[in-house]
Amino acid sequence: xxxxxxxxxxxxxxxxxxxxxxxxxxxxxxxxxxxxxxxxxxxxxxxxxxxxxxxxxxxxxxxxxxxxxxxxxxxxxxxxxxxxxxxxxxxxxxxxxxxxxxxxxxxxxxxxxxxxxxxxxxxxxxxxxxxxxxxxxxxxxxxxxxxxxxxxxxxxxxxxxxxxxxxxxxxxxxxxxxxxxxxxxxxxxxxxxxxxxxxxxxxxx
Numbered sequence: 001x002x003x004x005x006x007x008x009x010x011x012x013x014x015x016x017x018x019x020x021x022x023x024x025x026x027x028x029x030x031x032x033x034x035x036x037x038x039x040x041x042x043x044x045x046x047x048x049x050x051x052x053x054x055x056x057x058x059x060x061x062x063x064x065x066x067x068x069x070x071x072x073x074x075x076x077x078x079x080x081x082x083x084x085x086x087x088x089x090x091x092x093x094x095x096x097x098x099x100x101x102x103x104x105x106x107x108x109x110x111x112x113x114x115x116x117x118x119x120x121x122x123x124x125x126x127x128x129x130x131x132x133x134x135x136x137x138x139x140x141x142x143x144x145x146x147x148x149x150x151x152x153x154x155x156x157x158x159x160x161x162x163x164x165x166x167x168x169x170x171x172x173x174x175x176x177x178x179x180x181x182x183x184x185x186x187x188x189x190x191x192x193x194x195x196x197x198x199x200x201x202x203x204x205x
Contacts, residue, residue: 007079008158009157009187038099039097047062074180081194101148111137112135139171143156151202
């Protein structure tokens with residue numbers, strides 16, 4: 001089981017002006033398109049089940065708790081959600097109602113064991129590009145362009161911290177504070193939500 005602390009925003013269309021350029025002003029990884037297949041459950045906003053493009057096995061992700069005032073920095077203020085994730089090679093989405101989500105994601109990874117937090121350089125496959133090992137405590141920050149056939153495109157930006165249950169929220173806050181120093185574009189019009197909540201809204205359209 002993996003534990004994460006997360007906060008994410010969605011924008012229909014292209015997102016805030018300059019967001020991608022601001023995010024990528026330092027070296028980031030990713031940028032390779034992929035398609036994730038999600039179980040479509042319009043009544044569910046606390047459970048995500050998906051088959052990630054390029055990987056085998058199903059990922060099951062469940063919401064455990066919400067910290068209402070979790071991210072307190074003005075640039076990235078909002079509730080932090082605590083999620084757990086389980087991989088399974090026994091589960092299958094064959095025959096289930098699913099939705100295909102096309103994604104192009106750019107990723108930055110931070111090691112929070114250092115003070116101040118240290119960034120890990122990534123390659124296009126989102127692996128460390130300089131031989132570093134992946135940190136045990138840290139936070140991923142992603143900018144992703146997403147689309148579903150028949151719907152307008154979306155952009156999402158999110159923090160996903162990893163580590164121990166008692167440390168993940170602090171890891172997210174540390175990286176949010178680091179990035180806030182770089183003056184991000186306003187997030188005022190962004191919708192703060194999870195992927196399951198976004199999928200539920202999409203299914204209702």
